[in-house]
Amino acid sequence: MRVNKNVVLLTLVMAALMVVSPAFAAEESGNPLDTLGINMGFMISQWINFGLVFLLLTTLLWRPLVNAMDARTAKIKKGIEDAAAAANARRNAEVEAEKIINQAQREAQQRVAESQGKGEDVAKQVEAEARKQADKIIADAKAASTAARDAELAGLRGQVTSIAVAIAQQLIGKSLDEKRQKELVSEFLSNVPASAQNLGGAVEVTSAMPLEAAEQEKVKKALGASGVIFKVDPAILGGLIVRAGDRVVDGSVRNNLTNLSGRLN
Amino acid sequence: MNARVRGLIIFAVIVAVAVVACGLLPFVWLPAAGVGMALPVITVPGEVVSYGALPGGVNLTNTFIGMIVADILLVIFVLLAWRASKGWTKEVPGRFQAFVEMLVETIYNFLKNLGGERLRSAPLLWPFVATIFLFLLAANMSKLFPGVESVGKIHCAYADTSGYPVVQGATDNAYILYVDRALDAGNAQTAETEEICNTWFYAYKGKYEYAQRYEIGDRSFEQVRDDLTAAAATAEGEELAFTQARLEAVEQLIALEPVLEAQQAALAAATAAAADDHGSTDDHSAAEEDHSEEAAATTEETTATEGEEAATEGEEEAPVVETPAPVEPVVADVTVLEAEIAATQQAYNLALSGVQYPGATMPLTAEQLDNGAFPFIFHVTPFVRGAASDLSLTVAYAIMAVIAVQVYGVMALGPAYFEKFINLSALGNLSKRPLGAVDFIVGIFEIISEFAKIISLAFRLFGNIFAGGVALIAISFLVSILVPGVILLLEVVIGAVQALVFSVLTLVFVVQAMEHHGSGDDHGHDSHGETAHH
Amino acid sequence: MEGLEIGLKAIGAGLAMLGAIGPGLGIGFLVNGALQAIGRNPDAGGQVQTNMILGIVFTEAVAIYCLVVALIVLFVL
Numbered sequence: 001m002r003v004n005k006n007v008v009l010l011t012l013v014m015a016a017l018m019v020v021s022p023a024f025a026a027e028e029s030g031n032p033l034d035t036l037g038i039n040m041g042f043m044i045s046q047w048i049n050f051g052l053v054f055l056l057l058t059t060l061l062w063r064p065l066v067n068a069m070d071a072r073t074a075k076i077k078k079g080i081e082d083a084a085a086a087a088n089a090r091r092n093a094e095v096e097a098e099k100i101i102n103q104a105q106r107e108a109q110q111r112v113a114e115s116q117g118k119g120e121d122v123a124k125q126v127e128a129e130a131r132k133q134a135d136k137i138i139a140d141a142k143a144a145s146t147a148a149r150d151a152e153l154a155g156l157r158g159q160v161t162s163i164a165v166a167i168a169q170q171l172i173g174k175s176l177d178e179k180r181q182k183e184l185v186s187e188f189l190s191n192v193p194a195s196a197q198n199l200g201g202a203v204e205v206t207s208a209m210p211l212e213a214a215e216q217e218k219v220k221k222a223l224g225a226s227g228v229i230f231k232v233d234p235a236i237l238g239g240l241i242v243r244a245g246d247r248v249v250d251g252s253v254r255n256n257l258t259n260l261s262g263r264l265n
Numbered sequence: 266m267n268a269r270v271r272g273l274i275i276f277a278v279i280v281a282v283a284v285v286a287c288g289l290l291p292f293v294w295l296p297a298a299g300v301g302m303a304l305p306v307i308t309v310p311g312e313v314v315s316y317g318a319l320p321g322g323v324n325l326t327n328t329f330i331g332m333i334v335a336d337i338l339l340v341i342f343v344l345l346a347w348r349a350s351k352g353w354t355k356e357v358p359g360r361f362q363a364f365v366e367m368l369v370e371t372i373y374n375f376l377k378n379l380g381g382e383r384l385r386s387a388p389l390l391w392p393f394v395a396t397i398f399l400f401l402l403a404a405n406m407s408k409l410f411p412g413v414e415s416v417g418k419i420h421c422a423y424a425d426t427s428g429y430p431v432v433q434g435a436t437d438n439a440y441i442l443y444v445d446r447a448l449d450a451g452n453a454q455t456a457e458t459e460e461i462c463n464t465w466f467y468a469y470k471g472k473y474e475y476a477q478r479y480e481i482g483d484r485s486f487e488q489v490r491d492d493l494t495a496a497a498a499t500a501e502g503e504e505l506a507f508t509q510a511r512l513e514a515v516e517q518l519i520a521l522e523p524v525l526e527a528q529q530a531a532l533a534a535a536t537a538a539a540a541d542d543h544g545s546t547d548d549h550s551a552a553e554e555d556h557s558e559e560a561a562a563t564t565e566e567t568t569a570t571e572g573e574e575a576a577t578e579g580e581e582e583a584p585v586v587e588t589p590a591p592v593e594p595v596v597a598d599v600t601v602l603e604a605e606i607a608a609t610q611q612a613y614n615l616a617l618s619g620v621q622y623p624g625a626t627m628p629l630t631a632e633q634l635d636n637g638a639f640p641f642i643f644h645v646t647p648f649v650r651g652a653a654s655d656l657s658l659t660v661a662y663a664i665m666a667v668i669a670v671q672v673y674g675v676m677a678l679g680p681a682y683f684e685k686f687i688n689l690s691a692l693g694n695l696s697k698r699p700l701g702a703v704d705f706i707v708g709i710f711e712i713i714s715e716f717a718k719i720i721s722l723a724f725r726l727f728g729n730i731f732a733g734g735v736a737l738i739a740i741s742f743l744v745s746i747l748v749p750g751v752i753l754l755l756e757v758v759i760g761a762v763q764a765l766v767f768s769v770l771t772l773v774f775v776v777q778a779m780e781h782h783g784s785g786d787d788h789g790h791d792s793h794g795e796t797a798h799h
Numbered sequence: 800m801e802g803l804e805i806g807l808k809a810i811g812a813g814l815a816m817l818g819a820i821g822p823g824l825g826i827g828f829l830v831n832g833a834l835q836a837i838g839r840n841p842d843a844g845g846q847v848q849t850n851m852i853l854g855i856v857f858t859e860a861v862a863i864y865c866l867v868v869a870l871i872v873l874f875v876l
Contacts, residue, residue, distance in 0.1 A: 020319075022319050022320075035875050036656050036874060037309050037310025037655055037657055038656045042658075043657050043658075043660060046332065046662065047661055050662070053336060053396055057395070058392045060344070061343050061347075061369065062396075065350075066373065067353070068354070309870060378849070379849065720863075725859060725860065725863045728863055766856050769852070
């Protein structure tokens with residue numbers, strides 16, 4: 001510690017004064033206050049003593065200690081501020097890092113999702129194909145089996161139908177004489193369905209027996225067509241089949257029989 | 266049950282300790298050893314330890330020494346703290362440094378709470394207040410150290426005070442008060458006896474062969490008289506005077522011895538008669554006879570002691586005249602006789618002491634003298650007394666505080682500060698505001714209150730510390746062991762509180778003076794209100 | 800005569816100290832109020848305590864005047 005010489009000098013002078021000072025009031029005896037011990041000289045020495053103590057404490061205790069404490073407080077405050085700044089920076093960094101991490105995560109998720117989606121698609125495709133194939137196989141198999149069954153059934157039904165038709169043909173064929181043939185044609189002609197009237201253009205008319213000229217004229221008239229080609233097909237058994245382009249009006253016995261056989265089935 | 270037994274044992278131990286410490290020790294054992302508790306002389310001014318020791322022939326008082334002790338304590342404290350903290354540069358405080366820092370910080374924060382911002386803005390205010398606190402704390406605590414206010418200089422008791430005989434202590438110059446009775450308030454000293462004591466103590470004792478104790482031993486008083494007469498024949502000057510004084514005392518002893526014996530015999534007879542009287546109230550005549558005999562004996566004795574007290578004689582005769590003597594006169598006789606014996610015994614003891622120490626002023630028994638008691642009246646002036654139990658200190662500090670109040674007030678408010686005392690503006694505005702007269706008068710009262718501050722500050726501190734010392738003395742005198750410890754604890758608290766109160770009041774007055782004032786003396790409360798709202 | 804004088808002085812000093820009754824009561828009331836305040840609002844304890852001590856000190860001043868008078872009667876008169 002570097003001691004101020006003036007302070008030391010002052011201290012010594014004051015100490016000397018303090019000890020001497022009671023002498024200032026030495027002759028003041030007889031004062032009524034003396035009986036209470038209030039003595040000017042001692043009071044002066046008390047003041048000087050206080051001055052000394054004040055000097056001592058202020059230079060060695062109050063000032064330096066409070067300064068030191070202030071400095072320490074400032075230091076601590078600065079430290080706290082620094083720490084706060086550091087904490088702030090760290091918090092920012094953390095936020096940043098979190099952001100980055102979030103982004104990365106998002107990307108990763110996206111990628112995963114993508115890859116998952118692709119995989120799923122592929123799987124779906126494969127599955128769909130497999131399913132399709134499987135369906136196809138099943139369908140084929142079903143179709144084959146149905147066809148087989150149908151074929152079998154058709155065989156059976158065909159036989160039955162042929163029997164029935166044969167029976168019917170037997171019955172009908174016997175009765176389908178010429179006279180009956182003529183009746184069927186005239187019946188058809190007298191009752192031409194609306195769809196076969198006024199056909200125009202080229203019309204093909206098939207009949208079981210060749211039609212007479214009068215009959216041909218009648219057909220032409222009934223159909224309202226200009227050019228008619230007359231065909232003969234005994235397979236239709238009786239009646240007429242009118243064909244105009246894509247339209248067919250089937251008034252044949254065979255057709256009726258076929259309808260019957262379909263109804264029987 | 267077990268706990269109860271243990272509690273019983275502990276309680277018994279406590280009771281035993283209390284009985285020994287508060288009963289046997291102070292009332293039986295210590296007086297038996299001659300070191301019973303003495304009652305010191307209580308004086309308001311600091312007692313003089315050394316006459317003319319200070320420059321200019323000023324007396325050194327023990328309160329002045331107390332102040333120096335407090336100073337030394339503070340210096341040691343501060344220097345230790347300075348060294349422990351390396352000039353308050355050490356960053357990591359040790360235990361002591363931490364303690365000092367905590368103390369200072371506590372004081373500082375406390376004062377700051379009280380004084381607010383002004384504490385730091387006003388120059389040197391807080392060191393001023395804190396120094397007052399620390400010095401007073403040191404003074405009040407140093408007063409409680411063992412030996413302070415108890416160990417001191419032994420000297421002949423001053424006139425009009427009382428004291429005790431002394432015995433030689435461990436060294437030639439060390440003496441101990443000889444107190445062999447409990448609750449003994451001591452013997453009174455007069456101006457003459459003080460002078461005799463001083464002469465003996467300072468001029469003769471231990472210096473001359475002839476001024477030593479003259480031991481009687483197994484010799485009879487007549488033999489002693491003959492020996493002394495023989496010695497007087499060869500002695501000269503002071504020695505002769507001493508020998509003659511001893512001779513006179515021996516003559517007195519020889520004269521008193523039969524008187525005392527006769528009185529004791531009479532007392533024994535009277536006591537026996539009284540006992541008889543109490544036993545059989547019918548036998549009046551016997552009692553009367555005894556009575557007259559006693560009366561005759563006492564008259565004889567009183568003439569022998571050359572009319573020691575005429576008044577007692579008269580009293581004595583009164584019951585003799587009354588022939589139908591009831592029980593009371595007998596009892597009265599016994600008490601009177603006892604008083605008589607006590608007086609004779611006193612004279613006898615004085616003479617006995619006078620033979621051994623010519624001019625003895627303290628009547629001591631042969632036993633006490635054999636114990637080494639010196640038959641003069643002494644008391645102790647403590648070397649150190651609490652600095653704050655001297656009004657010089659407290660008044661000086663109070664004046665200083667009030668001056669500081671004025672100084673800080675002027676520093677804060679300028680000359681306007683004195684408007685507080687002499688309210689010139691109120692006086693000037695009297696025509697507009699007649700009530701301003703009240704303000705003016707209040708200002709005059711403020712002046713008085715400044716002086717009242719000095720008185721109350723000074724006498725509060727003095728009263729508490731002085732009364733604490735007196736209480737400690739009084740309790741120690743009554744029960745010298747254990748009980749004063751309680752008062753001592755109380756004194757620690759009071760000492761600290763008074764130091765705090767003095768400094769806090771100084772601060773409050775200063776802060777109050779630094780406030781702008783409107784009217785009245787409610788400023789203190791206002792300022793407190795302000796701080797309270799923070 | 801001297802004994803009488805001392806006795807009268809002692810009586811006078813004792814009478815002077817009767818004035819300590821007032822401050823005694825006052826300090827009692829003061830502490831009563833302060834303790835109630837602390838009880839109601841323990842957080843304000845510090846402030847209340849400081850002001851309580853100040854109040855006690857000012858009240859005590861009256862007792863001190865009594866002490867001064869008693870001391871003067873005993874030792875100065």
